[in-house]
Amino acid sequence: MPDEREPDPVDEGELVNLSQLAVELGVTRQWLHKLRTADPAFPASKRQPGSTREVWDVAQVRAYYRGRELRPGERTDLKPPAADA
Numbered sequence: 001m002p003d004e005r006e007p008d009p010v011d012e013g014e015l016v017n018l019s020q021l022a023v024e025l026g027v028t029r030q031w032l033h034k035l036r037t038a039d040p041a042f043p044a045s046k047r048q049p050g051s052t053r054e055v056w057d058v059a060q061v062r063a064y065y066r067g068r069e070l071r072p073g074e075r076t077d078l079k080p081p082a083a084d085a
Contacts, residue, residue, distance in 0.1 A: 013058060013060070014058045015046060015056065015057060016056060017055055017056075018032060018036075021058065021061055024058060024061075025061070025065055039068070041068070043056060043057065
């Protein structure tokens with residue numbers, strides 16, 4: 001008898017939720033949420049049909065994370081103290 005189930009999406013890679021993705025990248029879930037909402041280049045989530053859970057392909061997000069432009073903040077410890085007026 002032929003198997004009538006739909007095949008699992010093997011070619012999409014490993015799919016994980018936001019919390020698992022944060023652990024994988026070594027960042028907080030809150031920071032990752034801020035990054036994904038602020039940067040339009042962040043990979044889109046891959047929702048399964050009929051599901052409300054957002055999941056991401058780990059390989060795609062890793063590639064994005066490694067290739068993103070870093071914008072470090074200004075170092076205030078190297079500036080002289082502001083003169084009081």
